[in-house]
Every structure is written in structure tokens, then in C-alpha cells.
Amino acid sequence: MNASICKRLEWSRLDEARREAVLVRPVEARAPEVGEAVAGMLADIRERGAAALREYTRRFDGAGEDVLADFRAGADEFAAAADALSPTLRAAIDEAAVRIELFHREGMAQPYGVDTADGVRCERILRPIERVGLYVPAGSAPLPSTALMLGIPARLAGCREVVLCTPPRHDGSADPAVLYAAARCGIDTVFKLGGVQAIGAMAYGAGGVPRCDKLFGPGNGWVTEAKRQVSSAAGGVGVGIDMPAGPSEVLVIADAGANPAFVAADLLSQAEHGPDSQVLLLSEDAALLDAVAAGIETQLAALPRADIARKALQSSLLVQVESLDQAFEISNRYAPEHLILALRDARSQLPKVRVAGSVFLGDWAPEALGDYCSGTNHVLPTGGAARFCSGVSVASFQVAITVQEVSAAGLAVVGPCAAELAAAEGLDAHRRAVTLRLEAAA
Numbered sequence: 001m002n003a004s005i006c007k008r009l010e011w012s013r014l015d016e017a018r019r020e021a022v023l024v025r026p027v028e029a030r031a032p033e034v035g036e037a038v039a040g041m042l043a044d045i046r047e048r049g050a051a052a053l054r055e056y057t058r059r060f061d062g063a064g065e066d067v068l069a070d071f072r073a074g075a076d077e078f079a080a081a082a083d084a085l086s087p088t089l090r091a092a093i094d095e096a097a098v099r100i101e102l103f104h105r106e107g108m109a110q111p112y113g114v115d116t117a118d119g120v121r122c123e124r125i126l127r128p129i130e131r132v133g134l135y136v137p138a139g140s141a142p143l144p145s146t147a148l149m150l151g152i153p154a155r156l157a158g159c160r161e162v163v164l165c166t167p168p169r170h171d172g173s174a175d176p177a178v179l180y181a182a183a184r185c186g187i188d189t190v191f192k193l194g195g196v197q198a199i200g201a202m203a204y205g206a207g208g209v210p211r212c213d214k215l216f217g218p219g220n221g222w223v224t225e226a227k228r229q230v231s232s233a234a235g236g237v238g239v240g241i242d243m244p245a246g247p248s249e250v251l252v253i254a255d256a257g258a259n260p261a262f263v264a265a266d267l268l269s270q271a272e273h274g275p276d277s278q279v280l281l282l283s284e285d286a287a288l289l290d291a292v293a294a295g296i297e298t299q300l301a302a303l304p305r306a307d308i309a310r311k312a313l314q315s316s317l318l319v320q321v322e323s324l325d326q327a328f329e330i331s332n333r334y335a336p337e338h339l340i341l342a343l344r345d346a347r348s349q350l351p352k353v354r355v356a357g358s359v360f361l362g363d364w365a366p367e368a369l370g371d372y373c374s375g376t377n378h379v380l381p382t383g384g385a386a387r388f389c390s391g392v393s394v395a396s397f398q399v400a401i402t403v404q405e406v407s408a409a410g411l412a413v414v415g416p417c418a419a420e421l422a423a424a425e426g427l428d429a430h431r432r433a434v435t436l437r438l439e440a441a442a
């Protein structure tokens with residue numbers, strides 16, 4: 001293969017420091033400079049509101065006030081968007097929506113309750129988050145599928161107000177497929193704002209965008225950093241966020257029987273997202289690694305986004321491992337957003353997966369299916385966040401509230417336990433809140 005594209009490594013030859021270094025995401029390298037720029041922009045949006053949003057929209061999205069008088073997409077723009085799409089694209093969006101809804105509805109959490117003692121009823125009930133803000137990327141490629149991945153669970157959760165932001169095109173319009181997908185989810189509040197502008201507007205309330213309780217959605221390094229910063233506002237709780245869902249990643253574990261063209265296509269499908277994407281292939285089989293490297297070269301030649309993919313491939317890896325167990329060790333350590341098991345009996349290996357955003361079993365489950373229409377959610381943790389975060393689900397749009405109902409008889413059973421613990425903690429008001437009632441009930 002052309003050595004200038006993916007790096008080729010043998011894991012057993014790397015010392016620990018080198019192993020650590022090769023698994024670093026490309027986006028991490030630029031983190032300090034992006035962090036500083038984002039902080040400045042957010043402060044500016046907070047201070048100057050719509051004027052700052054306008055300035056950044058002109059600078060980063062190329063849409064000035066001459067073409068974007070109002071950030072909000074009007075009813076006429078929604079209507080024109082639906083007309084602008086081919087019937088086959090409308091049908092594909094509708095079809096994907098049905099399967100995404102089916103999967104997400106099936107996984108909805110249920111409220112529950114249990115008597116933890118006679119007369120002590122404990123429950124956990126669910127409520128939708130009131131006002132949620134969805135971000136749908138459109139920097140280099142508008143992603144109507146993301147509108148479905150966020151809009152459908154938001155609607156199933158019953159969120160009262162759903163606001164969606166997406167970058168405008170140069171002519172000041174929103175991507176028609178994004179508008180159609182939003183409308184398909186019952187969303188009519190769409191603002192043509194991208195990047196840090198969108199996140200700042202939804203977090204603080206600016207430019208007519210209402211201040212939201214929780215922000216959702218993927219994006220490039222600027223979007224992800226902006227979400228991180230608004231969620232950790234000094235001196236307050238800031239705004240909630242779903243997770244770090246940054247530049248796309250895929251890790252493939254393939255055996256000698258895997259189809260090299262399929263594997264190359266899967267790696268390229270994530271590399272083409274953006275220059276900060278990262279793709280990894282792990283295999284015991286040197287011949288497979290060679291064949292995939294060659295397949296990448298061949299397929300790249302036919303890709304319209306080859307330049308973007310090439311940049312991502314520069315920080316991507318083809319790794320020869322000593323065993324399948326070693327491949328799973330590396331994968332669990334890397335915590336990939338997507339994990340493809342291109343193995344002969346992939347299902348039997350699933351127990352070895354401890355960490356991943358979404359797993360694709362066998363040769364016939366390309367990652368692109370999860371992106372669009374298998375039914376699972378494509379908004380997934382990146383950058384290793386799969387160690388502690390899950391992809392978007394209906395639960396992401398809900399809060400759980402616990403409830404307890406206690407009778408006098410119930411208090412008599414559990415009250416002495418509370419009084420003892422309160423005394424041990426030296427919190428006498430706590431103890432008395434219990435003992436006063438025990439005495440009154442006696």
C-alpha cells in the first residue's frame with residue numbers, strides 16, 4: 001500500500017508509551033487552540049447576542065444579513081423544502097423514520113415502584129425534559145439523518161418544546177432534507193445557525209432562539225468543545241448536554257475470511273466525514289491488512305470526498321495483532337464510537353466487547369446502516385467517551401424523579417434506622433424530623 005496514507009503497525013512491537021500515543025485522537029492535538037477560540041466566541045455571544053451570531057454566521061457559513069434576515073426558517077421555507085426533494089428521498093427519510101421509531105419506542109424506560117418495607121412505597125417516575133435544543137451538522141455535509149436520530153426520541157419522550165439549529169447555506173437557506181426530516185419529527189422551530197453560534201444561542205438564549213435545558217447532537221471539534229464549555233459554566237450548572245459526540249470514528253476487527261473491499265469501504269465511510277475522523281483496522285492476518293490497504297487506494301480514487309478522507313487516513317491505523325483477544329483488548333482500551341466485527345462468528349465474540357458506542361456484527365452490517373436506517377441511533381460518544389456514555393435514546397430526553405410515600409406504620413419500621421444514621425452523622429435536625437413523627441404516631 002501507499003505508506004503515506006494509513007499507518008501500518010505491529011502491536012507487539014510497540015512499547016507502552018508508543019501504544020498510548022498511537023491511540024490518541026487527532027482532535028485532541030488541537031484541543032487547546034480550539035478551546036480558547038470557542039471560549040472567546042461564547043463570551044461574545046453572551047455579551048452581544050444576535051449581533052455576534054450574525055458576525056460569526058457571515059464569517060464561518062458565508063451567509064450575511066443580505067440573504068439571512070431572520071435566523072428562523074419560516075413556513076414557506078418548510079413547504080419549499082418538501083417540494084424540492086425527490087419522491088425517492090422523501091420516501092427514504094420516511095422509511096428510516098419508521099425503523100428508528102420502532103427501535104427507540106421498544107427501548108423506552110418504564111416507571112417502576114416497590115415496597116421497600118411495609119408502608120414504605122418507593123417509585124421512579126419519568127418526565128420529559130421541557131425544552132431541548134438539537135444540533136444538526138451541515139458544515140461540509142448536511143445530515144438530515146441526524147434530525148431523525150434526535151427528533152424521534154425527543155418526540156417519543158414527549159418534550160414540550162424542541163428547537164433545532166443547523167448551519168445555513170451560502171444563500172441563507174437551510175438544507176431542504178434537514179427541514180423535511182425535522183418536519184417529519186414534528187419540529188417546526190428551526191434556526192439557521194451553525195457551530196459555536198448555534199450552541200451559544202441555544203445555551204444562553206440569543207437571536208430569537210430560546211434558552212434550552214439540554215443540548216443534543218453531533219458536530220465537529222468546535223461544536224463539541226462549545227457543548228462542553230456551556231455545560232460547565234462556572235458558578236452554576238450550565239446547560240445539560242447529551243455527550244461528547246465529535247468527529248466520527250470506526251474500529252474494525254477483521255479475520256482472514258473478511259471481505260477486504262467491504263472493510264475498506266467501511267473505513268472510508270467514516271474517514272470521509274471530516275479531516276479529524278479516525279479509522280482503525282485490527283487483524284491477525286497480514287494478507288488481509290495488505291488487501292484492505294490496496295482496497296482503500298482503489299476506492300478512494302472514486303470518492304468525491306477523497307481529499308477529506310485522505311486527511312483523516314493520515315491519522316488512521318492498520319494494526320497487526322497477535323490474537324483476537326489482543327484485538328479486543330486494544331478496542332476496549334480505545335473505546336470506539338463504532339466497532340465492526342468482520343469475523344466469521346461475530347455473535348460469539350460479542351461478550352468480549354466491554355466498551356463501544358455501537359457494534360456491527362459480521363460482513364453484512366456496514367456501519368452506514370446504523371448511520372441511516374437499521375433503527376439504532378447514530379449520535380454516539382467519541383473520543384473515548386464510550387467508556388462512560390451511551391448513544392442517544394429516549395431516556396436522554398427524560399429525567400427520572402424518585403418518589404416515596406410512607407405511612408405512620410411504615411415510619412415506625414424504617415424511622416429508627418434513619419435516626420441512628422442521623423445521630424452518627426451529627427445531624428440532629430435530621431434525627432428530630434424522624435423522631436418527632438415517631439413520638440407523634442406512638
Ligand SMILES: NC(=O)c1ccc[n+]([C@@H]2O[C@H](COP(=O)([O-])OP(=O)(O)OC[C@H]3O[C@@H](n4cnc5c(N)ncnc54)[C@H](O)[C@@H]3O)[C@@H](O)[C@H]2O)c1
Nearest residue numbers: 060137138139140194195218219220245247248273379380
Ligand atoms: N459522533 C457522532 O455521533 C457524529 C454523528 C454525525 C456526525 N458527526 C461528526 O460531525 C461533524 C460534522 O462536521 P461539519 O464540519 O461537517 O459540520 P458542523 O455542522 O459540525 O460544523 C460546521 C460549523 O463549524 C463552524 N466552524 C467551522 N470552522 C470554524 C472555525 N475555524 N472556528 C469556529 N467555528 C468554525 C461553523 O460555524 C460551521 O457552521 C463531523 O466531524 C462528523 O464526523 C459525529
Ligand SMILES: N[C@H](CO)Cc1c[nH]c[nH+]1
Nearest residue numbers: 143145146248249371378
Ligand atoms: N457516522 C456518523 C456518526 O459518527 C453519522 C452519520 C450521519 N450521516 C452519515 N453518517
Ligand SMILES: [Zn+2]
Nearest residue numbers: 248269270371
Ligand atoms: Zn457516517
